[in-house]
Amino acid sequence: MKIPQLIQYLNNLAGVEGCYVASSDGGILGKEMSSIFDDEILSEVAVNVSNVMETFKAELSACKELHFEMELKRLYVRDLGDSLLLVLVDELDQLANIRVAANVVAKRFDRGGEQASPERTPVQTTTSLFGPRRKKETKPKPAAKDGGGGIWG
Amino acid sequence: MSESQTLPVEPEKINQIDGVQCHFQTDRDFVKNYSSSEEASGLGDLSSVCLNFASGVADAGGFGALNRLVAYADDSKFALFALNPKTATPPGPRIFGIKMSASTNLEKLVSSINQMI
Numbered sequence: 001m002k003i004p005q006l007i008q009y010l011n012n013l014a015g016v017e018g019c020y021v022a023s024s025d026g027g028i029l030g031k032e033m034s035s036i037f038d039d040e041i042l043s044e045v046a047v048n049v050s051n052v053m054e055t056f057k058a059e060l061s062a063c064k065e066l067h068f069e070m071e072l073k074r075l076y077v078r079d080l081g082d083s084l085l086l087v088l089v090d091e092l093d094q095l096a097n098i099r100v101a102a103n104v105v106a107k108r109f110d111r112g113g114e115q116a117s118p119e120r121t122p123v124q125t126t127t128s129l130f131g132p133r134r135k136k137e138t139k140p141k142p143a144a145k146d147g148g149g150g151i152w153g
Numbered sequence: 154m155s156e157s158q159t160l161p162v163e164p165e166k167i168n169q170i171d172g173v174q175c176h177f178q179t180d181r182d183f184v185k186n187y188s189s190s191e192e193a194s195g196l197g198d199l200s201s202v203c204l205n206f207a208s209g210v211a212d213a214g215g216f217g218a219l220n221r222l223v224a225y226a227d228d229s230k231f232a233l234f235a236l237n238p239k240t241a242t243p244p245g246p247r248i249f250g251i252k253m254s255a256s257t258n259l260e261k262l263v264s265s266i267n268q269m270i
Binding site (some may be wrong): 037041044045047048049051052055056058059060061062063064065066067068069070071072073075099150 | 160192195196202203206207209211213214215216217218219220221222224225226227228229231235252260262
């Protein structure tokens with residue numbers, strides 16, 4: 001399965017708001033996302049997601065998927081080997097189905113092994129894998145909501 | 154690393170919840186106050202790094218504050234989330250990192266822990 005097919009397949013699923021495929025250095029390999037997210041934003045998101053994935057692999061070697069539950073959006077990520085599949089999820093109830101579908105396309109994608117050329121030059125960042133990205137803070141801010149809340153706002 | 158003044162929430166009870174493999178807890182400043190094992194301690198160390206990158210995800214996309222981060226492996230998953238007492242005074246908000254079996258219902262687990270606070 002090639003990237004455009006993969007993206008089309010996932011975007012037809014209930015609960016998917018949009019998705020894209022990016023290399024670990026932020027190169028956008030294919031996308032079908034709302035126009036509010038330009039390539040620079042998507043690239044920066046992908047670089048940070050890639051860093052989270054690589055960091056987790058230090059303790060969870062078989063880590064292949066991530067789910068970021070944020071105040072305004074939910075982001076599901078599937079490791080495709082040399083690249084990442086990033087899916088904006090608008091219905092949490094559909095996450096299990098999206099995970100199944102992503103695992104299916106990841107296997108087909110792996111077998112196909114054919115990847116498109118990046119549409120753009122990756123954004124240069126100063127992010128390093130084991131160093132803090134920002135100088136302003138290195139610890140999560142507390143949340144104020146009762147019974148749960150943001151761990152980093 | 155400074156020592157947390159916040160006591161952990163019922164660590165033994167959390168360890169005994171069905172599906173829980175190991176866990177750590179921190180205070181609101183991400184200072185660990187409990188690790189159930191060496192693995193849990195290691196997860197706690199890398200979680201602070203992950204949270205920093207995860208905040209980069211939220212910031213870059215304009216997605217708002219990060220409420221929960223879950224990493225899925227083949228036969229397990231690891232969830233990082235915050236729970237706060239009704240009054241934000243000492244012992245204050247707490248952050249939990251829990252590794253569990255893949256089939257564990259995370260919502261039920263969070264609900265169970267929330268009732269312990």
